Amino acid sequence: xxxxxxxxxxxxxxxxxxxxxxxxxxxxxxxxxxxxxxxxxxxxxxxxxxxxxxxxxxxxxxxxxxxxxxxxxxxxxxxxxxxxxxxxxxxxxxxxxxxxxxxxxxxxxxxxxxxxxxxxxxxxxxxxxxxxxxxxxxxxxxxxxxxxxxxxxxxxxxxxxxxxxxxxxxxxxxxxxxxxxxxxxxxxxxxxxxxxxxxxxxxxxxxxxxxxxxxxxxxxxxxxxxxxxxxxxxxxxxxxxxxxxxxxxxxxxxxxxxxxxxxxxxxxxxxxxxxxxxxxxxxxxxxxxxxxxxxxxxxxxxxxxxxxxxxxxxxxxxxxxxxxxxxxxxxxxxxxxxxxxxxxxxxxxxxxxxxxxxxxxxxxxxxxxxxxxxxxxxxxxxxxxxxxxxxxxxxxxxxxxxxxxxxxxxxxxxxxxxxxxxxxxxxxxxxxxxxxxxxxxxxxxxxxxxxxxxxxxxxxxxxx
Numbered sequence: 001x002x003x004x005x006x007x008x009x010x011x012x013x014x015x016x017x018x019x020x021x022x023x024x025x026x027x028x029x030x031x032x033x034x035x036x037x038x039x040x041x042x043x044x045x046x047x048x049x050x051x052x053x054x055x056x057x058x059x060x061x062x063x064x065x066x067x068x069x070x071x072x073x074x075x076x077x078x079x080x081x082x083x084x085x086x087x088x089x090x091x092x093x094x095x096x097x098x099x100x101x102x103x104x105x106x107x108x109x110x111x112x113x114x115x116x117x118x119x120x121x122x123x124x125x126x127x128x129x130x131x132x133x134x135x136x137x138x139x140x141x142x143x144x145x146x147x148x149x150x151x152x153x154x155x156x157x158x159x160x161x162x163x164x165x166x167x168x169x170x171x172x173x174x175x176x177x178x179x180x181x182x183x184x185x186x187x188x189x190x191x192x193x194x195x196x197x198x199x200x201x202x203x204x205x206x207x208x209x210x211x212x213x214x215x216x217x218x219x220x221x222x223x224x225x226x227x228x229x230x231x232x233x234x235x236x237x238x239x240x241x242x243x244x245x246x247x248x249x250x251x252x253x254x255x256x257x258x259x260x261x262x263x264x265x266x267x268x269x270x271x272x273x274x275x276x277x278x279x280x281x282x283x284x285x286x287x288x289x290x291x292x293x294x295x296x297x298x299x300x301x302x303x304x305x306x307x308x309x310x311x312x313x314x315x316x317x318x319x320x321x322x323x324x325x326x327x328x329x330x331x332x333x334x335x336x337x338x339x340x341x342x343x344x345x346x347x348x349x350x351x352x353x354x355x356x357x358x359x360x361x362x363x364x365x366x367x368x369x370x371x372x373x374x375x376x377x378x379x380x381x382x383x384x385x386x387x388x389x390x391x392x393x394x395x396x397x398x399x400x401x402x403x404x405x406x407x408x409x410x411x412x413x414x415x416x417x418x419x420x421x422x423x424x425x426x427x428x429x430x431x432x433x434x435x436x437x438x439x440x441x442x443x444x445x446x447x448x449x450x451x452x453x454x455x456x457x458x459x460x461x462x463x464x
Contacts, residue, residue, distance in 0.1 A: 007091035009069040010048035016065045017051060017093075024052040024099075035074075035094045039141075039329075040082045041341040041391060042427045047074055047088035054099045056172055056180060056211040062095055063209060064178035070453050073176075075205040077147030078120065080139075082344050083425030085151065085204055089459040095209060097146050103127055104212065111217045112169060112186055117146025117210050133217045136161035139421070140326040146210050151423040152202030156253040156325065159245070159379030160284075161218065163421065165201050172212035173200055176451035184214060199446070204423055205457035207450050221284035224252075225294060226318040229301055229309040230276040234258055234362060234374070236304040237277045238355035241378040243300050245351055249293055253322075254379040255280040256358070260335075261328050261373040268331035269324040274307070280325050281309075282318070325375075329386070332373045336388050340371075343387040343400055345428075347411035348420025351381045357414055358383055361407055370403055382420035408434070424461045432462060 007013075018025055026032070027049045037044030048071075053059050066073045072092025079086060088094060100116035103124065107113065108131050115124060122142045125134050137148060138155035147153075149171070154163035161167065170184025183196040200207055231237050237256045244251055257265065257278045266273055279301075283293045298309060312318045324331075333342065349357045358374065365372035365387070376383025385407065389400035408418045408431050418424075418431040433440050443462035447454070454464050 007048055007071045009071050010091055010093070013065050013069050013071045013093060014049050017049075017062060020061060021051055021058075026050045026052075032094075035076050035079070035086065035096065036088050038079060038081050038084060038086055039344075040084070040427070041343050041389070042084035042087065042425075044084070044087040045089055045091075047094040048091045050076070050094045050096055052096045052099050056174065059095060059174045059209050059211050060178055060180055062093060063174050063176070066093055066455055067176060067178050067453070070455060072455050072458050073209065074457050075146070075150065075209045077118065077144030077150075078141065080141035080143050081147065081151055081425065082422045083419070083427035085423060085425040085457075085460060087426060089426060092455070097144060097211075100146075100211060106131065106133070106217075107186070108133060110186060111219070112214060113217055114212060114214045115145050116212055117144060117149075119145050121145065121148065128217065129220070132220050134220050135167070135215055136218055137164055137167055138326075140329060145213050145215070149201055149210055149213050150203065150205050152421070154377065154380075154382070154421045156255055156322070156377055158377055158382070158421075159254060160250060160252045165198060167216045168197060168201050168213055169216060170214040171197055171200055171210055173208040173210050175208045176453070176456050181208075186214060202423070204425060204461045206447060206461050206463040207456060209456075221286075223287045223290045224282060224284045224313070224318060225290050226253075226280070226282040226312045226321050227309040228273060228278060228280055228321065229306045230274045230278045231301070231304055231306045232276070234277045235355045235359045236306070237279050238358055238378055240279060240300050240304050240306065242351050242354060244297060245379055247296065247300075249296050250283075250285070251281060251293065251297070251379060252284045253280065253282040254377075255325055256374070256376050256378040256383060257325065257328065258362075258374045260371075261332060261375050264331035264335040264373065265324050265328055268334050269327060271324060279306075280321065282322075328373075328375050332386050332388075336371065339390060339392075340388045341391045343389060343404060344384065345387070345404060345407070346376070346382060346384040346420050346422045347407060347416055347418060348380070348382040349411050349414045349416030351379075353414040353416070354378055354381050354383070357410060357416070360410060361385065364406060365403060368399055368403055370400060372403075377420075380420070381416070426460050429459075429461070
């Protein structure tokens with residue numbers, strides 16, 4: 001944890017908020033440190049205090065006090081972000097949204113719902129299941145819906161259902177001056193005014209605190225079939241994904257798991273997959289449509305030297321399969337020697353360049369002696385790397401950062417982005433200018449207009 005940088009007026013803000021929140025305002029070191037560090041190698045910094053809120057009105061009260069005193073405000077969901085989004089770089093007050101965990105309404109006929117920001121994706125889907133509905137966005141962690149919205153998350157289902165950007169209809173947001181706005185409607189489309197919903201989705205808490213989200217829902221398909229198959233190379237895996245998408249096969253999920261990741265998954269999840277580059281996949285629809293999709297996909301796999309596909313149709317078998325995939329981060333952590341940390345990152349490229357980007361990255365990491373398991377949502381060109389390093393060894397850190405830099409440059413040169421779903425946070429700010437150039441100036445003008453005192457999660461994304 002970094003040395004704490006205290007916000008000059010934090011003590012005054014705490015004094016004003018304490019009578020209102022009592023025990024729900026904490027300055028305990030352990031609580032503050034927990035709320036200042038995410039799951040990755042980025043060094044954290046604790047806030048001056050953490051306030052546990054239960055309503056939009058309470059968020060508004062905190063923001064108004066902080067706005068009056070120019071104290072930074074950092075929203076916190078579950079702390080599972082990966083690019084230093086929650087660290088209190090300049091001190092300030094962290095607003096913990098976990099107590100805002102109510103599902104406010106479900107409109108089954110219209111396929112939408114409204115939830116508070118602290119509701120997690122698993123909780124939401126558990127509550128929707130009895131109505132034959134589900135929310136498809138599934139980052140590996142059981143993240144909060146508010147955090148997923150703020151970081152524009154996606155996950156394994158993005159190839160079919162899109163990202164949070166495509167699945168948010170509207171928002172309730174507390175702005176930097178303490179005002180509350182509501183964006184969007186429950187209508188499926190609108191051409192009225194600026195699209196503030198899309199502006200705020202992915203803003204990473206730098207423009208306002210998201211407190212409620214109106215979401216699109218989907219019906220649970222009649223039939224779902226998940227499978228696993230191994231191929232001779234990561235390049236072959238990518239080619240299978242490319243051809244599947246280009247043929248218009250409506251696959252729900254298609255995930256690359258490289259051989260090193262499979263080794264970790266086998267040990268961590270007590271499985272026995274061949275230690276080869278592997279595809280995790282899933283089809284959904286009617287029984288007849290799934291059969292057709294499976295037949296077409298099987299032909300593609302065979303054409304690239306793939307193994308027979310091991311299928312899982314029962315719900316418990318499918319859940320076990322996807323839990324193993326979601327646990328890949330922890331599986332990799334368990335494989336390395338104690339003391340090594342993970343520089344976990346992602347890039348996304350046009351799908352036609354995916355095989356090239358993955359293979360060049362693999363060869364680059366191998367040539368520099370870097371342990372770097374790769375895994376990804378390759379149906380939409382997004383893949384993740386975990387670059388393992390000894391944070392206490394300057395030479396190791398330098399080698400890892402150089403490889404990281406080359407990865408980003410490689411993706412940008414191929415017409416891609418420095419992050420497909422992790423977001424910018426504080427960890428990727430240096431790459432924002434490389435990707436967007438002078439457009440970053442426009443982003444900062446928007447930030448200055450909506451948050452002139454720069455109190456909303458300063459030092460993240462395009463914020464100063």
